[in-house]
Amino acid sequence: MQIPAKEVEEEFDPVAECNWNSLMAFLSCDTQWRVSGVGMAGLVWVGLDYTACDVAFRRGGFSDELWNDVRVMEEAALPILNSGDD
Template sequence: MTAAGAAWVRGELDGAAPQEAEEDAALWGIELPEGWNDRQLDEGIWQEHLPALLAFLAVSGQWRTRPHGMGDIRWIGLDYGAVRDGLDLAGITVTPDVWADLRLIEAGALDELNKER
């Protein structure tokens, strides 16, 4: 899920790289079934992670930042009060599991947003 956050920052939510998935599966000794890549859903996200990604995308403008250096900013994290309001207004019900996944997406986005450029 952190990779989804980083991909959001880079504008790369256009599908997971099949080679990376195959390498990960090999590393963990997982045999991917025939046609595994055909079972991916919207933007390379597996179905069980889609609710968290949709929730994140609904509130992805609700960041807290602070000044950092000469005209730069430091990304602190999502403003959880604004996130709650945004999710409520969007009619998105968030379970503890979806919230945990949303926080992982946030962590991946924060790592990418705060990289030295």
């Protein structure tokens, strides 16, 4: 379900209108991360499960053109997720 940008509460940082659909597509995949357990070292975030994201995209009505944006955000998120800062 795509939420119009104007309906987002003020607690969120502003998102440029031109980036809104990309953000919503990325967030539609937010529960689809692949994680690997590495014993005492904790978890390693591997990346998004693309098969599951495909379902989220189709069910959410997101266009294929947004996929590259999601992959850019995934690439940016991985170092942060794997930084060990809790």
